[in-house]
Each structure stands twice: as structure tokens, then as C-alpha cells.
Amino acid sequence: MRRVVPENRLTGLGQAGLRSEQAASSLREFGPNQILPDRGGKWSAIIRDSLRDPMLWFLLVASALFWVVGERVEAAVLLLALIPLLGMDAWLHRRTQASVAGLGSRLAVQATVVRDGQSMSVPVEALVPGDMVSVSAGEYLPADGIVLWCDSLQVDESTLTGEAFPVRKEPYLPKIAGQSIDEVHWGLAGTRVLTGEARLRVVWTGAETLYGEIVRSALAGTHSLTPLQQAVAHLVKILLFIAGGFCLVLAGLRLQQGYGIVDAILSAMTLAVAALPEEFPVVLAIFLGAGVYRLARRKALVRRAVVVENIGRVTCICSDKTGTLTEGRLELAHSLPAQHYDAALLLETAAAASRSDSNDPMDQALLQAATPPPAEALRACFPFTEDRRRETSLWATPDGLRVAVKGAPEIVLALCSLSEDEVDRWMRDVNDFAQSGHKVIACAAGKLDTVAWDGNEPVTGLTFSGVLAFEDPVREGVRESVQACRDAGIRVIMVTGDHPDTAAAIAREIGLGQDGLRLVTGEMLDAGADLNGIDVVARAMPAQKLKLVRSLQADGEIVAVTGDGVNDVPALQAADVGIAMGERGSQSAREVAAIVLMDDNFRSIAGAVAEGRQLFANLQLSFQYLLMIHIPLVITAALIPMLGYPLLYLPIHIVLLELIIHPTALLVFQNVRTGRMPDRPPSTGARVRFFDAGQWWLVGAVGVLVTAMVSGAYLYALQAEYAVEHARSMAVLALVLAGSGITAALSGMAWVMVAVPPLALAMVLVQPELGELFHMEAPHVDDWLLVAGCGILTGLMVLWAQGLKRRSVAAHSLP
Numbered sequence: 091m092r093r094v095v096p097e098n099r100l101t102g103l104g105q106a107g108l109r110s111e112q113a114a115s116s117l118r119e120f121g122p123n124q125i126l127p128d129r130g131g132k133w134s135a136i137i138r139d140s141l142r143d144p145m146l147w148f149l150l151v152a153s154a155l156f157w158v159v160g161e162r163v164e165a166a167v168l169l170l171a172l173i174p175l176l177g178m179d180a181w182l183h184r185r186t187q188a189s190v191a192g193l194g195s196r197l198a199v200q201a202t203v204v205r206d207g208q209s210m211s212v213p214v215e216a217l218v219p220g221d222m223v224s225v226s227a228g229e230y231l232p233a234d235g236i237v238l239w240c241d242s243l244q245v246d247e248s249t250l251t252g253e254a255f256p257v258r259k260e261p262y263l264p265k266i267a268g269q270s271i272d273e274v275h276w277g278l279a280g281t282r283v284l285t286g287e288a289r290l291r292v293v294w295t296g297a298e299t300l301y302g303e304i305v306r307s308a309l310a311g312t313h314s315l316t317p318l319q320q321a322v323a324h325l326v327k328i329l330l331f332i333a334g335g336f337c338l339v340l341a342g343l344r345l346q347q348g349y350g351i352v353d354a355i356l357s358a359m360t361l362a363v364a365a366l367p368e369e370f371p372v373v374l375a376i377f378l379g380a381g382v383y384r385l386a387r388r389k390a391l392v393r394r395a396v397v398v399e400n401i402g403r404v405t406c407i408c409s410d411k412t413g414t415l416t417e418g419r420l421e422l423a424h425s426l427p428a429q430h431y432d433a434a435l436l437l438e439t440a441a442a443a444s445r446s447d448s449n450d451p452m453d454q455a456l457l458q459a460a461t462p463p464p465a466e467a468l469r470a471c472f473p474f475t476e477d478r479r480r481e482t483s484l485w486a487t488p489d490g491l492r493v494a495v496k497g498a499p500e501i502v503l504a505l506c507s508l509s510e511d512e513v514d515r516w517m518r519d520v521n522d523f524a525q526s527g528h529k530v531i532a533c534a535a536g537k538l539d540t541v542a543w544d545g546n547e548p549v550t551g552l553t554f555s556g557v558l559a560f561e562d563p564v565r566e567g568v569r570e571s572v573q574a575c576r577d578a579g580i581r582v583i584m585v586t587g588d589h590p591d592t593a594a595a596i597a598r599e600i601g602l603g604q605d606g607l608r609l610v611t612g613e614m615l616d617a618g619a620d621l622n623g624i625d626v627v628a629r630a631m632p633a634q635k636l637k638l639v640r641s642l643q644a645d646g647e648i649v650a651v652t653g654d655g656v657n658d659v660p661a662l663q664a665a666d667v668g669i670a671m672g673e674r675g676s677q678s679a680r681e682v683a684a685i686v687l688m689d690d691n692f693r694s695i696a697g698a699v700a701e702g703r704q705l706f707a708n709l710q711l712s713f714q715y716l717l718m719i720h721i722p723l724v725i726t727a728a729l730i731p732m733l734g735y736p737l738l739y740l741p742i743h744i745v746l747l748e749l750i751i752h753p754t755a756l757l758v759f760q761n762v763r764t765g766r767m768p769d770r771p772p773s774t775g776a777r778v779r780f781f782d783a784g785q786w787w788l789v790g791a792v793g794v795l796v797t798a799m800v801s802g803a804y805l806y807a808l809q810a811e812y813a814v815e816h817a818r819s820m821a822v823l824a825l826v827l828a829g830s831g832i833t834a835a836l837s838g839m840a841w842v843m844v845a846v847p848p849l850a851l852a853m854v855l856v857q858p859e860l861g862e863l864f865h866m867e868a869p870h871v872d873d874w875l876l877v878a879g880c881g882i883l884t885g886l887m888v889l890w891a892q893g894l895k896r897r898s899v900a901a902h903s904l905p
Contacts, residue, residue, distance in 0.1 A: 107204025107222040116218035123217040123233055123295035125279060125302045198232040198279075219292055226287040227449060231277045234299040235290035236262050242286035242473045244450060247278065256284050256450060258474075280656065284449040286473075301656070303633070322374050325713075329370075329720075336728045337361050343732050357737060361727045373712050373755050381705045390669075390685050390698045397684040400667045402702025403648045404580060407695060408639060408661065410653040411586035411593065414671055415600055415692060416562040418654075420451040422459050423528060423563075426519060427556035434460075436556045439533045442494035443483050445471065452531070455560060463492070472547040480505075482547050484538070493536035493548050499557060502532035506554040520557060527588075527595030528559035562596075569601045571693030576601075580699065581647070585627045585635055585661075593628035602626065621645065635661040652687075652695065669695060710781065711836045712759035714789055718832050718888075719751055721793030722825060726800045736814045738804055738821055740865055750826060750847045758837050788891045795887060796828045799880040807873065819855055819866040823877040826851055831885030835892065848881075 108116070198214045204222040205212075214232045217223065222238075225231055237243065237259050244256040262275035277290045280301040296302055341358040345351065381398035392398055412418050427436040441460035444453040463485045472482040480497025495502060499520045503513050516532070523530045533555040538548055575582050584602060586593050594609055602625040603609075609626040610619045612634035621641055627634070635651075639661050642649045651658065651665035662668030662682045670683035687694050723739075730738040739747075781789065803824040808817035826847050854860045855868045869877070 107207065108218070108220050110206055112220065113205060113216075113218050116220055117216065120219055121296060122215040124215050125296055125299060198230040201232040217292055217295055219295060221292040222289060223292055224287070224289050225277070225283050227283050227285055230282050231279055231290075233279050233292045234294035234301075235277050235292040236271060237275050237277055237288050237290045238262060240286060240288035242475055243288045244284040244286060245277065246282045246284050256452075259288065284451075300632075322370050326370055333361070333724065336724065340728050340731055347734050357731050361724070370713065370716065373716070374709070377705060377709050377712070377760060381701065384701050384705075385685070385698055388694055388697045388701060390687055390694055392685055397667055398702060398705060400648065400702070401650070401685065401698050402704070402706040404650045404667060404699055404702070406581040406583065406642055406647040407575060407650045407652065408583045408585050408635070408642070408665070409651075409692065410658055411584055411588060411596060412562065413654040414565075414652050415568050415584060416564050416596065418562065420455045420529070420560045421563050422455055422558060423561040424523065424559035425556065426559070428554050431555055436533060436558065438462075439494050439535045439555045440496050440531070440558055442485060442492070443481050443496040443533065445473070445481075445483075452529070452560060456558075470545070470547075484543075484548075486540070489537065490540050491538040491543055493534075493538060493552065495534040495536075495552060496531050499530055499532035502534050503554065505549055505552050506534050507552075508554055516554075516557065523557070523559040525591045525595070527592035528561050530557055530559050532557045564596065564599050565692060567693045569599070571696055572601045574693065574696040575699075578696065578699065580696075583624060583627065583638075585630050585638065587630055588628055590626075590628040593626050597626045615641075632658075632660055636664055639664050650695070652692070653683075669698075708759045710785070712755045714781070714785065715759065715829075715832055715836055716751070716755050717789045718792045718796065719825070719829050721789070722797040722800050722828070723747065725793075725797045726804070726821065726825075729797075729801065730804060735805075735808065738818065743818065743822060743865075746851075747822070747825070750829065754829070754833055754847075758833060784891075784894075788888070791891075792832065792884060792887060796825065796880075796884060799828060799884075800824045803877060803880065806876075807869075813867075815865055815867040816869070819869050820873055820877060822866065823848070823851060823855075823869065823873075824880045827877050827881030828884040829881075831881040831883070832888055835885045835888035 200211050201214050201217055201221075202209060202211055202224045203217065204210075204224075209224070217233050221233075223232060223235060231245075239261050240259055243259040245259055247257045258274075259277065260274045262271060277288065278301065279294075279299040294300075294302075337358040340361055341354040344354040344357045349357075378398050382392045385392050385398065385401075409415055422437075425433040425436055427433050437456070437460035440456045441462040444450075444456045444462065446453075446457060446462070446465070448454075467486045468483065469486050469491060470484040472478075474481040474497065478497075479501045480495055482493065482495045485492045485494070495505065499517065503516060508516075520530050520532070534552040535555050536548060536552040538551075572582050582602060584593065584597050584600075586596075588596075590609055590611060594607060597603055597607055597609070607626065608624045609628060610624055611628050612630040615627060615630070615634050615638060621638070627638055630638070635658070639649050639651060643664075643666070648666045650667040650669055651661045652669045652671070653659075653662055654671040658670075659682050662670060667685060668683035669685045669687060671687055685698065727739050727744075730736075800821050804817045804821035807813065807820040830845070830848055855866060
């Protein structure tokens with residue numbers, strides 16, 4: 091990262107602070123250092139968002155229609171369905187506010203500045219470009235600025251850059267404004283000082299900081315309808331349009347046929363009740379709720395129920411490395427002692443050169459691996475600095491002073507009496523470790539006479555001890571999880587802020603790039619690198635991660651992004667599915683993400699995708715059933731009266747049929763399990779094609795077949811005697827048994843819902859009182875055989891079509 095310092099931001103890069111009048115002038119020009127905007131949560135915003143939801147208006151209109159036709163129970167049910175809909179809108183609004191609060195958890199509140207030549211503490215909002223700010227270990231940086239002085243400064247930038255290791259900073263030698271300055275001289279708002287202290291000149295404040303850019307990206311996202319919601323809403327609109335047209339035509343025809351205004355209104359209203367597709371959004375809502383529960387059992391907490399369908403459509407996972415694929419900590423991986431040294435003595439030397447009061451993760455790892463001498467024996471410590479790049483400690487022993495040194499390998503090697511060949515050999519080992527993703531240090535030891543020591547750091551008489559290599563270990567089970575994703579046809583891309591060598595080493599360890607690893611950097615991404623087949627993006631900044639996600643989406647990928655830090659927030663927001671780590675993830679990442687993995691286990695993602703795909707497959711089955719039943723129901727409800735015959739269905743028949751259709755669609759198909767990873771849902775880019783062409787043909791063919799059977803059964807039973815009650819019984823029975831055949835074929839024989847509806851209807855028909863109530867009469871034995879044949883024929887047709895599809899899929903899957 092190199093950033094240009096504009097001339098109007100600095101009055102000079104000296105060590106002096108601003109005068110009060112200068113600070114006041116800059117505050118008027120640049121505004122307060124307010125990185126997070128004030129976004130109050132008002133109910134009016136929730137109401138506005140809810141009124142834009144077409145599902146809300148559909149439920150209201152459908153409820154009103156049911157109320158008009160006297161079906162008060164149905165109207166009440168639809169009104170009750172508004173509660174979870176409005177509750178989801180309120181939840182999304184609260185989640186956005188919580189996300190902002192989470193982003194604020196890493197920002198300073200007070201800052202120490204030099205004003206009018208004096209050090210003082212001011213609210214962080216009062217900082218302006220040009221201020222001189224002091225920070226020390228444990229504090230968060232309050233703004234973006236240039237480091238002018240530092241002592242042993244190490245900064246944790248992992249939540250902004252993804253870099254796992256502490257970043258050492260160097261002071262910048264003042265030159266001129268308007269030039270590019272390297273990242274090693276920059277301090278960034280929202281990062282934390284691990285060791286040392288520093289003074290920096292503020293350059294960027296508020297929304298212009300790198301942290302502010304991330305916040306703007308996070309808050310700019312919108313929660314639009316998911317593709318499945320759009321597909322269902324589109325289907326509902328089509329069905330409503332067709333049903334409305336049928337109702338108008340039917341009412342006009344009944345008037346023209348001389349049946350009167352009451353019959354015309356009753357015909358139109360009955361058709362309207364039959365045609366209202368309220369089951370589709372209700373089934374979608376119930377299935378999504380079931381998906382939330384099932385994903386929770388897989389340790390995946392869903393924060394937005396509607397995103398459950400998107401997880402099943404994922405074609406690409408962009409995974410953060412630090413804390414997601416790896417554990418996000420330093421661990422001693424390799425010990426290579428010098429000749430006449432052993433590993434234990436090498437570790438003791440490294441621990442002796444470490445400080446117990448340091449926040450440096452390397453010191454902490456070393457002190458866990460070995461025990462240093464007692465603290466009272468410490469005589470002197472020369473801490474790490476950027477110019478020396480080593481740390482030296484002197485300890486008292488009965489034989490004099492023990493010297494322990496650790497630091498950059500090239501620096502420590504230069505302090506020891508080694509031949510050129512020996513130095514070259516050790517540097518080759520160091521480079522091998524570095525290229526495999528390790529952080530490497532070298533150690534040396536020596537002895538001094540207590541009396542002869544002059545108090546300075548010893549730089550001669552040191553013996554080389556060896557090198558130690560540290561790594562950020564890969565999480566258990568990640569390699570198997572990556573392979574499971576590949577087997578399911580899901581592409582995995584590792585996105586990290588690490589060095590390309592480190593990223594490549596981790597990628598190979600987890601099984602990426604089995605056919606040849608392809609790695610690009612963030613700069614290459616900005617330059618328009620081809621994304622086809624890439625496995626790793628290294629040195630990626632937040633804006634570049636976001637660009638990667640959008641580029642993949644533009645290429646038709648359905649993208650899931652995993653992450654745990656503030657740097658992942660924009661990508662999590664833009665992704666089709668944002669997945670945050672629950673244990674190690676930052677609050678802002680968890681609040682923005684649609685799914686939170688409670689066990690931080692990458693392999694849970696593969697299980698979540700399988701569950702999402704099963705959900706979509708079950709939704710397809712449920713919607714196929716609904717269409718196969720609703721098509722003949724609507725057509726026969728309109729066609730029979732249009733032909734001049736008595737009404738086929740009265741409102742009570744529609745209610746009876748709905749009591750069968752609703753439970754079947756909601757309960758039976760939820761629990762269908764295929765026993766394998768279901769195929770990816772058909773889609774083109776971000777648009778869902780809910781059914782493929784073959785499925786639409788099957789729906790249409792079954793709809794026509796059942797329409798013909800129901801119409802034929804009605805006309806056959808009606809005959810010349812115009813036995814309307816008998817004819818209605820035959821038609822309703824034919825439709826119910828056809829539904830049982832469809833249920834059996836689609837669900838794999840859910841016997842309860844296959845057998846219960848026709849048996850329940852038969853019990854109604856054999857009771858004369860109930861038959862009179864329902865305007866129906868008991869069929870004859872040959873009538874039962876006829877309608878039973880209708881159900882069997884329908885089920886066999888569906889099974890035959892499914893068999894054809896399975897054979898076609900298997901044929902296309904062969905190499």
C-alpha cells in the first residue's frame with residue numbers, strides 16, 4: 091500500500107504540533123474525525139422498507155379477498171403471516187445498526203495530541219489533519235497518519251489487511267508533500283499497537299481513512315429480494331394475472347348464458363378462491379424456517395432466513411485465510427539447531443531473548459515452548475528496533491553473564507564468526523522456510539565477564555545457535571473440507587493479505603491447485619487479471635476483495651465469502667452468502683454476515699451447502715405438487731361453467747381441497763432426503779430458473795392429464811340425468827386421488843399423506859348427512875375403480891418422467 095499525501099493536508103512534517111487556531115481551521119475544513127455515521131434506528135425506516143415488499147401487499151390483498159368471500163379463517167391465517175414478515179424487516183434494520191456498533195468496537199475514544207506545544211488528551215472526533223498524535227502499546231490508532239518517530243513499534247493490522255503476523259513500522263524521514271509513501275511508514279485507524287510507542291502525523295480522518303472506506307462499503311449494501319423470492323413473486327404475479335382474467339371471462343359468460351348475477355358472482359369468487367396462489371409464499375416461508383433449524387444443527391447460525399436458499403446455489407467460496415483456514419496464531423513449527431547445539435538449548439536461548447511483558451505473538455509462542463531464566467537474574471535488555479532488527483538480553487549466572495540474541499537471520503549471522511559458505515548454507519535454509527510460509531528468526535549465544543562488561547550491547551564473541559521457524563497452522567479438517575467442496579462442484583478461492591509465498595504454501599497444504607496452483611495478487615486483480623481458474627489472491631486489500639466478489643458475480647458465479655475481521659465486512663456484505671466465524675470473528679463481521687459458523691469449522695460450509703441444496707430440491711418438489719394440483723383445479727373450475735354446465739366447485743369444496751393441499755405441500759416434501767448431494771439448482775447468473783425445461787414439461791403434461799381426468803369424471807357422472815352431486819363427487823375424488831399419486835411419486839411414498847386424504851373424503855361421502863353438507867353423494871363401486879385408476883395413472887406418469895430425467899443426468903455425467 092502506497093498513499094499520496096496531498097499538500098493541503100500537512101503544513102509540514104516536523105515534530106511540532108498544531109496551534110489551537112490551526113486545529114479549529116482544519117476542523118471547519120475537513121470536519122470531525124467521525125468514522126462511523128450517526129444512523130438512528132427509527133420505526134419509520136422499518137415501515138418504509140416493509141411497504142416496498144411485494145409479499146406484504148400480496149398477503150393483504152389475498153386476505154381481503156378471502157374475507158369478501160366469507161372465508162374468515164383463511165383471511166386470519168394470511169394476516170397472521172404478516173407478523174413474521176414485518177418481524178424480519180425489523181430484524182434486518184436492527185442487524186444493520188448492530189453492524190455499525192460492531193465496527194465501532196475497534197476505534198479509539200480519546201487521543202493524546204500536541205497542541206500549542208503541550209501534550210493533551212482530546213476526544214478522537216476533534217483530531218484533524220496535521221495533528222501530532224502519540225500512541226503506546228495496547229492502544230488503537232485514532233486516524234490514518236505517517237509515523238515520524240517510533241520505538242520497537244509493532245502493530246496488529248490483521249482486521250484491516252488480513253496479515254496474520256505483527257507488522258513492524260519504521261519512522262518516515264520528512265521530504266515533501268504530494269509524494270507516495272510506503273506502507274511501512276503508515277499507521278491506520280482501527281489497528282492496535284502491540285509493542286512499543288510512536289508519534290504520527292495525522293493525514294486522513296473520518297470517512298477518508300481506510301477504516302472509514304470499509305465502513306462506507308458495509309453501509310452502502312442493500313438487502314434486496316433473493317433470486318428465489320423474486321422467482322416465487324414472479325410466479326405468483328403470473329398466476330394472479332391469469333386467474334383474474336379467467337374470473338372476468340367466467341362472470342361474463344355465466345351472465346350471457348342466463349344464470350343470473352348471483353351465479354355469475356359466485357362462479358367468479360369460487361374461481362378466485364381456487365386460483366389464489368397463497369400457498370407459494372407460505373410454503374417458501376415455512377421451508378426457509380425449517381432450513382434455519384437444520385443448518386443450526388450443523389453449527390451454522392442463520393441470521394436471515396431467506397438466505398438459506400442461496401447457500402444451496404453457491405458455486406464459489408472465497409475464503410479468508412487467517413482465522414478461517416488457519417488458526418490465526420503463531421506456532422513454533424521447526425527447530426534447526428547449529429552443530430554442537432540441540433533443540434532444547436536453542437529454545438532456551440530464544441526464550442532468554444524474549445520478554446514476558448511483550449504482546450509480540452512470537453515472544454508468547456517462545457515462552458510457551460521454553461522457560462526463560464528467573465526474572466531477578468536479568469541484568470540488561472536491548473529491545474528490537476527497526477535499525478538493529480534484533481533483541482538481546484543479558485542474564486546473571488555463577489560464571490558471569492549469559493548473552494541471548496534473537497532476530498532477523500541475516501543480522502544474527504553477521505554477528506557470529508562463521509565462514510561465507512556457512513552463512514550461505516544457513517541462508518538457504520532460511521529462504522526455504524520463508525518460501526513455505528514460515529516466519530524465521532535466528533539465535534545466538536555468548537558469555538561475558540561481569541567485571542569486564544561496559545554496559546553496552548555485546549556484538550562480538552557470539553556463537554550461532556540455529557534458526558526457528560513459526561507458522562500459522564492450518565485448521566483441522568480443512569483439507570478434507572476443500573476436497574468435499576471440489577467434489578460437489580464448488581470452487582474454492584483463498585483470499586489473504588499475506589505474502590504470495592506464504593499464501594501459496596498454505597494453499598498447497600489445504601489441497602488447492604491440484605492441477606497447478608494459480609495465484610494472483612491484489613495489484614494483478616486491479617490490473618484486470620483473468621479470474622478463470624485462480625486458486626489464491628494474495629496481498630489483497632479490502633477493496634480488492636470486494637472487487638473479486640463482484641467480478642465473480644458478473645461472471646455468473648454464486649459467491650459465498652467467509653471471513654472473521656473488519657477487512658472482510660465489504661465482501662461479506664456484497665456476497666450472495668456471507669459466512670462469518672462465530673468464535674474468532676469480529677462482531678462487525680458476524681453482524682453483517684448472513685450465516686455465522688458457531689464452531690469456526692470450514693467443513694461445516696460443505697454441510698451447509700448440502701442442506702441448502704436439499705432445501706431447494708424439496709421446494710421444487712413441493713411447488714411441482716402445488717402446480718400439478720392447482721392447474722387442473724383452476725382450469726376445471728373455469729372450464730366446466732364456461733361450457734354451460736352447473737358449477738363444479740362450490741366454496742366449501744375449495745376449502746376441503748385446501749385442507750388437503752396445504753398440509754401435503756408443507757409437511758410431506760420438507761422431509762424428503764435424497765441421500766446424496768443434490769444437483770445445483772438451475773440458474774443463469776443471479777436469476778433463478780426455478781424449474782428446468784423438463785420439469786416445466788412434466789408440470790404441464792400432468793396438469794393437462796389431471797384436467798382431462800377430472801373433467802371426464804365429472805361429465806361421465808353427470809350424463810343426461812344431470813346428477814350434479816354425483817358428478818361433483820367423482821370430480822373431487824379424481825382430483826384428490828391424482829394428488830395422492832403425485833405425492834407418492836414425488837416424495838418416495840409418504841404413505842400417510844398418500845392414503846389419508848382419499849380415506850377421509852370417503853368417510854365424508856359414505857355419511858349421508860355429511861354428503862348433503864358438502865353437496866356430494868357416495869360414488870358406486872365402479873366409480874371408485876375409475877377414480878383410483880386416475881390416481882395410479884398420474885403417479886406412474888410422474889415416476890416415468892423422473893426416471894427419464896435420472897437416466898439423462900447419469901448419461902451426461904459419464905466421462
